[in-house]
Amino acid sequence: MEYLIYRRSIPSQFVDIDLTLLAGKDENLELQLPAWRPGRYELANYAQKLRSLKVTDSSGQCIPLRQYTKDRWAFTSKEEGIYCIQYQFHASQMDAGGSWSDDEQLYINFINLAFQVIGREEEEITVRLELPENYKIATALPCSDPWVLKARGFQHLVDSPMIASATLRHFTYQVHGHSFHLWFQGEIHFDVEALIERFTNFSKAQIDAFGDFPADHYHFLFQLLPYSHYHGVEHQFSTVITLGPAAELANPSFMDRLMGVSSHELYHFWNVCRIRPKELLPYDFSKEAYINSGLVAEGVTTYMGDYFLWKSGYYADRNFLDVVEKWINREFEQFGWKNQSIVQSSWDLWLDGYKPGIPNRKVSIYNRGALLSLCLDLMLLEKGSSLSQVMKAMWDNFGQKGRGYELKDFQRLIANGLKDNAAAEAFFTKFVYGTDHLLPVLKDCLETAGIALDEERQDDLATDYGLILDGEAKVTSVHPESPAYQQIMIGDAIQTQEVQQSPEGDILNLSIKRYQRDMRVTLAKTGDAYFKRYQLSIQTANGLRHWKDLPNDQMDTF
Numbered sequence: 001m002e003y004l005i006y007r008r009s010i011p012s013q014f015v016d017i018d019l020t021l022l023a024g025k026d027e028n029l030e031l032q033l034p035a036w037r038p039g040r041y042e043l044a045n046y047a048q049k050l051r052s053l054k055v056t057d058s059s060g061q062c063i064p065l066r067q068y069t070k071d072r073w074a075f076t077s078k079e080e081g082i083y084c085i086q087y088q089f090h091a092s093q094m095d096a097g098g099s100w101s102d103d104e105q106l107y108i109n110f111i112n113l114a115f116q117v118i119g120r121e122e123e124e125i126t127v128r129l130e131l132p133e134n135y136k137i138a139t140a141l142p143c144s145d146p147w148v149l150k151a152r153g154f155q156h157l158v159d160s161p162m163i164a165s166a167t168l169r170h171f172t173y174q175v176h177g178h179s180f181h182l183w184f185q186g187e188i189h190f191d192v193e194a195l196i197e198r199f200t201n202f203s204k205a206q207i208d209a210f211g212d213f214p215a216d217h218y219h220f221l222f223q224l225l226p227y228s229h230y231h232g233v234e235h236q237f238s239t240v241i242t243l244g245p246a247a248e249l250a251n252p253s254f255m256d257r258l259m260g261v262s263s264h265e266l267y268h269f270w271n272v273c274r275i276r277p278k279e280l281l282p283y284d285f286s287k288e289a290y291i292n293s294g295l296v297a298e299g300v301t302t303y304m305g306d307y308f309l310w311k312s313g314y315y316a317d318r319n320f321l322d323v324v325e326k327w328i329n330r331e332f333e334q335f336g337w338k339n340q341s342i343v344q345s346s347w348d349l350w351l352d353g354y355k356p357g358i359p360n361r362k363v364s365i366y367n368r369g370a371l372l373s374l375c376l377d378l379m380l381l382e383k384g385s386s387l388s389q390v391m392k393a394m395w396d397n398f399g400q401k402g403r404g405y406e407l408k409d410f411q412r413l414i415a416n417g418l419k420d421n422a423a424a425e426a427f428f429t430k431f432v433y434g435t436d437h438l439l440p441v442l443k444d445c446l447e448t449a450g451i452a453l454d455e456e457r458q459d460d461l462a463t464d465y466g467l468i469l470d471g472e473a474k475v476t477s478v479h480p481e482s483p484a485y486q487q488i489m490i491g492d493a494i495q496t497q498e499v500q501q502s503p504e505g506d507i508l509n510l511s512i513k514r515y516q517r518d519m520r521v522t523l524a525k526t527g528d529a530y531f532k533r534y535q536l537s538i539q540t541a542n543g544l545r546h547w548k549d550l551p552n553d554q555m556d557t558f
Helices: 154-158 192-210 246-250 252-267 294-311 317-331 342-347 367-382 387-399 407-418 421-432 439-447 460-465
Strands: 002-006 014-023 027-032 050-056 066-069 072-077 081-090 105-108 125-129 136-139 143-145 148-151 162-165 169-175 178-185 217-224 229-234 238-244 451-457 467-469 475-478 493-500 507-514 517-524 532-540 543-546
Touching: 014 027, 072 081, 125 154, 136 178, 136 217, 148 154, 162 178, 162 217, 169 192, 178 192, 192 252, 192 294, 192 387, 217 252, 229 252, 238 246, 238 252, 246 252, 252 294, 294 317, 294 342, 294 367, 294 387, 294 407, 317 367, 317 532, 342 367, 342 421, 367 387, 367 407, 367 421, 367 439, 387 407, 407 421, 421 439, 439 451, 460 467
Parallel strands: 002 125, 178 217, 217 238
Antiparallel strands: 002 014, 014 081, 027 072, 050 081, 066 072, 105 162, 125 148, 136 162, 143 148, 169 178, 229 238, 451 532, 467 475, 493 507, 507 517, 532 543
């Protein structure tokens, strides 16, 4: 079968698509458009971006279409011959999982717009592109000539995004005989040679950890945007990363974001793209595929992505501690962990996993998963193993063999590394399947590495009264154990605040605006500390010191 992709009106952002295939006499052909994509476990309902869907035979006669669901159609071929499915797709979503068309480029994630022809998923697919002569194409798909792409079948096609543009920049590097390609669409505001060296280092560190990289070529496709943005999506032989503002990449602190997401997405080459939960092997894009293993899929990947930036030399010790400190403070500024385990939050990705959701309902499988991974790694290191060794075992037992894993398989390999089934069972029961407070075990684990986890005050509103505000003085969080929880709403705008001293204790008088209503609220200072900040200190010859206060030469012992 063959796709012809062209654009009759570039400013409209509609991409025109003709899918032609050979059908037999009286053959029933079912067309399923994906409802979601790998790497994001929520329904995207791509059919909402289609229009003008029709089928014609070789004479141009329209063939009746039957619609079964919101994204599944069928038709019957009366005679043997070539049939053409024609439609338009609105390519107006610029992120790492969407598609975009404008006067500068054509960027396509085929998962958004390619039909799965039921029963014919293994047929080779040709994609012919009508593009300006000066365009170049970035993709992991083989190119038989400049404008013709080949896919082994449907899954290969939809797992291989492409960017076509006249302004694409292309660079390469080698690791152990494997070729890595860096494609940049947008303005480059950094030293490319320095970036290549950093990418080479973390790529080598990850490959050495797994001992295998079953790909001759791997492609990083970057959309460097002029506005604020941050997103990455993994694929079997490539990743798309959208990041901006591009000009900020001249600053080292913003470059950390590019490095972080790139290392994260490369780790997905093994973990998720190949070490895959059994529920996702194979993918069924027509309906939800519930998983309970977000800890492994995204938590381990989040931890390991930054861990390998540290181990490969991009992060100094202080940089890695800064990352860990941010994970900790992000985790304990909300209380979803009291109400839902990471297993439940994995399952509920299909419900609201990528939105903030209602207050304190769920946990982030990325952030809490990273902290759980840190704890497991430190526990394993105490026993002469490591989380990296466990993931190597996951690769050997599941990824290399094309077998789907269950969460209990990961737990079993952790138990093997700890040489203690009971310890693994207790940890998973309390913190993976359960909602126990992670802070005590986190403190204990960090102490094994000579690191202390200390509490410190935030500003008075947060610590004394349980209120966190944004930059516009709007309430973003209210501590559920504070008196403010009975009087303050999220979204209230603080107009003025005044502390009144009294023999019974300080009183905070607030004037607030709530949905255009002016109100006054009085809060008593109870003496309890509500929202806290956490910092990491390192044991030195002169006692514990916060890592920010140490000179570089005293960080070497960590």
